[in-house]
Amino acid sequence: MAGFSKPGDVLASNSGTVVATVAGKNHKLGYLEELTAKLEPNVEKVQILGRRMAGHKVTSVEGTGSMKMFLVSSMWAQIISDWKDGGAWPDISFTVTIEDKGSNVGKQVVQFMGITFEEADLATLSSDDGVLEAETDFYFDDHKIITPFAA
Numbered sequence: 001m002a003g004f005s006k007p008g009d010v011l012a013s014n015s016g017t018v019v020a021t022v023a024g025k026n027h028k029l030g031y032l033e034e035l036t037a038k039l040e041p042n043v044e045k046v047q048i049l050g051r052r053m054a055g056h057k058v059t060s061v062e063g064t065g066s067m068k069m070f071l072v073s074s075m076w077a078q079i080i081s082d083w084k085d086g087g088a089w090p091d092i093s094f095t096v097t098i099e100d101k102g103s104n105v106g107k108q109v110v111q112f113m114g115i116t117f118e119e120a121d122l123a124t125l126s127s128d129d130g131v132l133e134a135e136t137d138f139y140f141d142d143h144k145i146i147t148p149f150a151a
Helices: 075-084
Strands: 016-022 025-028 032-046 055-070 092-099 107-113 133-140 142-147
Touching (some): 016 075, 032 092
Antiparallel strands (some): 016 092, 055 133, 092 107
């Protein structure tokens, strides 16, 4: 980070919002506890005659992520159930805004498109004294950095 020098400019991990757009309708995901999205390059090893070091070439990139949430919505299970019953998988995107007003690095807004998630809880119960939570991994087909951090 060019110009980063103040400890107060690190970002608080809870300073952000996530909005899911499902079939054109926006849903603020205020019940999320954690969200992580990553780009994972597929790197192929390239061995060239006469060269003793192996080289490497990126041939594609996969978008993956995970989210952990309080179980207060049936939206994700309903999407899978509707698809199972012959419906179409809806167009799903996430818009993630990271902004800590106490930091000088500004905000970052990233959009993830073409989301497919691996699972959705239909029912969860526990005899423990606690709250209901759910976790899932997901894939995304594209992304766009709408607003990059200023630093």
